[in-house]
Amino acid sequence: MGIDENGYKAGSRLEKILKAGQFAFTGELGPPRGTGADEVREKAAHLKNSVDSVNITDNQTAVVRMASWAACLILIQEGLEPNFQMVCRDRNRLAMQADILGAYAHGVRNMLCLSGDHCKFGDHPTARGVFDIDSMQLIQMVKKMRDEGQFQSGGEIEHPPKIFIGAAANPFAEPYEWRVHRLAKKIEAGVDFIQTQCIYNMDRFRKWVQEANDMGLTEQCYILAGVTPMKSVGMARYMQNKVPGMDVPDEIIDRLKGAGKGKAAEEGIKIACEQIEEFKEMKGVHGVHLMAIEWEHKVPEIAERAKVLPRPTVD
Amino acid sequence: MIVAKRKPFDEITEMLQGYKKVLNVGCGTCVAVCLVGGEKEVSVLNAEIDMARKLADAPIQIDGYTVERQCDREYLALLDNKVDDYDAIMSMACGVGIQFLAERFPNKPVFPAVDTSGLAVNQAVGWYEERCRSCQKCVLGWTGGICPVTMCAKGLYNGPCGGTNKGNCEISPDQPCAWYMIYERLRDQDRLDHIKKIEAASDWRDQVPRTLVQPGYEKPETAKAE
Numbered sequence: 001m002g003i004d005e006n007g008y009k010a011g012s013r014l015e016k017i018l019k020a021g022q023f024a025f026t027g028e029l030g031p032p033r034g035t036g037a038d039e040v041r042e043k044a045a046h047l048k049n050s051v052d053s054v055n056i057t058d059n060q061t062a063v064v065r066m067a068s069w070a071a072c073l074i075l076i077q078e079g080l081e082p083n084f085q086m087v088c089r090d091r092n093r094l095a096m097q098a099d100i101l102g103a104y105a106h107g108v109r110n111m112l113c114l115s116g117d118h119c120k121f122g123d124h125p126t127a128r129g130v131f132d133i134d135s136m137q138l139i140q141m142v143k144k145m146r147d148e149g150q151f152q153s154g155g156e157i158e159h160p161p162k163i164f165i166g167a168a169a170n171p172f173a174e175p176y177e178w179r180v181h182r183l184a185k186k187i188e189a190g191v192d193f194i195q196t197q198c199i200y201n202m203d204r205f206r207k208w209v210q211e212a213n214d215m216g217l218t219e220q221c222y223i224l225a226g227v228t229p230m231k232s233v234g235m236a237r238y239m240q241n242k243v244p245g246m247d248v249p250d251e252i253i254d255r256l257k258g259a260g261k262g263k264a265a266e267e268g269i270k271i272a273c274e275q276i277e278e279f280k281e282m283k284g285v286h287g288v289h290l291m292a293i294e295w296e297h298k299v300p301e302i303a304e305r306a307k308v309l310p311r312p313t314v315d
Numbered sequence: 316m317i318v319a320k321r322k323p324f325d326e327i328t329e330m331l332q333g334y335k336k337v338l339n340v341g342c343g344t345c346v347a348v349c350l351v352g353g354e355k356e357v358s359v360l361n362a363e364i365d366m367a368r369k370l371a372d373a374p375i376q377i378d379g380y381t382v383e384r385q386c387d388r389e390y391l392a393l394l395d396n397k398v399d400d401y402d403a404i405m406s407m408a409c410g411v412g413i414q415f416l417a418e419r420f421p422n423k424p425v426f427p428a429v430d431t432s433g434l435a436v437n438q439a440v441g442w443y444e445e446r447c448r449s450c451q452k453c454v455l456g457w458t459g460g461i462c463p464v465t466m467c468a469k470g471l472y473n474g475p476c477g478g479t480n481k482g483n484c485e486i487s488p489d490q491p492c493a494w495y496m497i498y499e500r501l502r503d504q505d506r507l508d509h510i511k512k513i514e515a516a517s518d519w520r521d522q523v524p525r526t527l528v529q530p531g532y533e534k535p536e537t538a539k540a541e
Contacts, residue, residue, distance in 0.1 A: 088469075089469070093516065115469055115471065115476040115477070115478075116469075117478065117485070118468050118469060118478070118485055118486050120468075120486045121485075121486075129468075129469060129470075131469045131470050131471065132516075132517075132519070133516045133517075134469070134471040134472055134473050134474070134476075135471075135473070135476070136472075136473035136513055136514075137472070137473065137513075137514075137515065137516040140513065140515070140516070141516070152516060168477055169477075170477035173475065173477055173478070173479045173480070174479060174481055174482055174495065175475075175495060175498050175499070177502075178475070178498050181507075181511055182475075184511070185473060185511065185513055188513060189513055197477055244478045244479070244480035244485035245477045245478050245479060245480060245485070
């Protein structure tokens with residue numbers, strides 16, 4: 001089920017690259033807090049030809065921004081492939097399915113299904129979180145739409161959307177022992193690829209991938225390792241102390257500090273490139289998802305230095 | 316039990332502005348146990364209102380009367396021969412009691428003196444913690460007796476999410492992660508298989524006003540129709 005005549009579930013560039021056994025390299029772009037389409041175009045220009053697909057965040061950290069689907073359309077106009085992120089926090093199953101149909105009609109072929117940060121963190125902390133369905137159920141819903149041509153409720157869809165389905169995994173949140181089981185659940189729900197939380201604790205990540213390998217999970221979905229280069233010691237400390245579910249070992253902070261004044265960002269990129277080099281060789285890892293937060297202009301340089309260029313072409 | 320919190324005093328006085336004879340009705344059940352709306356709290360609030368209105372040079376006659384339960388018709392009937400003497404009624408019962416009171420006396424303005432906050436347990440004197448959202452689709456049997464709808468800030472059925480933080484919820488280091496607790500309890504009971512299965516999307520049953528008729532109490536025509 002789910003494989004079209006052409007052999008693909010959705011036929012996105014990301015799917016084709018992963019299916020061909022190539023090492024995928026994806027990027028991320030946060031839409032603006034306003035209507036500035038040029039801002040999206042400018043960020044997209046930095047990412048073009050450096051990544052295979054670009055995640056477009058959906059009101060990330062519960063802060064209102066241009067709709068993810070709308071920024072996805074701008075990316076398509078610019079000749080890039082978007083990965084439409086959708087959180088369960090802001091809309092119910094009707095609105096979600098409507099957006100999926102609309103986004104697909106405009107050429108969106110990848111999605112990342114997420115729970116979403118709690119409203120409490122955002123710019124509307126008193127808003128009601130919807131969570132009509134959770135991320136697991138969202139994956140199920142998109143799969144049902146694609147493979148059975150049915151809405152969540154069972155009604156038939158005319159021309160079903162063929163989406164390559166992604167989800168997140170956080171190998172670092174406790175309880176650790178549960179993390180691979182949660183991955184297994186997402187696979188059972190229908191996920192095609194996973195993009196992980198930003199990785200800094202390589203030991204913990206190696207262990208998680210090993211467990212996933214042992215359970216055969218990395219043969220059932222593609223794993224893209226999450227990488228975010230540190231820009232400064234302050235950023236590393238913030239991520240260590242303030243961001244839930246983030247695991248930043250002291251060694252990272254020590255290395256950034258040791259680089260000397262004004263050289264922490266360069267050291268951060270160096271660490272990221274070393275990580276990418278290791279992921280390329282790591283069994284069970286099929287690509288890297290580079291989240292260069294407000295640092296899109298550095299992506300070509302990082303891609304170059306991590307030796308993931310040129311990006312493969314697909315039919 | 317149902318727990319509630321007294322409204323801010325300014326909000327109460329604003330609602331009562333312009334009314335000169337008010338009956339404040341307490342409730343002797345849940346809100347009395349949680350120390351917000353029983354006989355004692357009615358007296359205290361009335362004394363405060365009386366004082367404030369005197370100081371504002373707008374005196375009020377505010378009397379108190381506490382019934383056993385405001386969600387029961389037979390107890391509300393005790394007010395039938397009293398309410399005519401008042402311009403308005405205030406209620407210190409939960410939202411259920413307030414509405415039943417308003418329904419019984421449709422010609423009288425009825426004002427809430429408390430904000431109803433939920434179904435909670437008594438952790439210690441004056442300390443209550445919510446445990447149930449009355450979703451009408453109880454999953455406690457497979458979640459180790461811990462409610463994900465109430466205790467998880469996102470109400471997730473397939474948690475924990477990536478925001479679980481050293482056993483706590485992403486919203487606060489003081490809020491335990493419900494799914495972390497569910498995991499631990501089921502692990503200790505050797506029942507983790509329960510949450511390895513995907514829980515399908517909920518068929519939310521709390522989206523319309525609900526009526527409950529226990530089996531054996533249906534009207535014959537209703538029972539037949541079902």
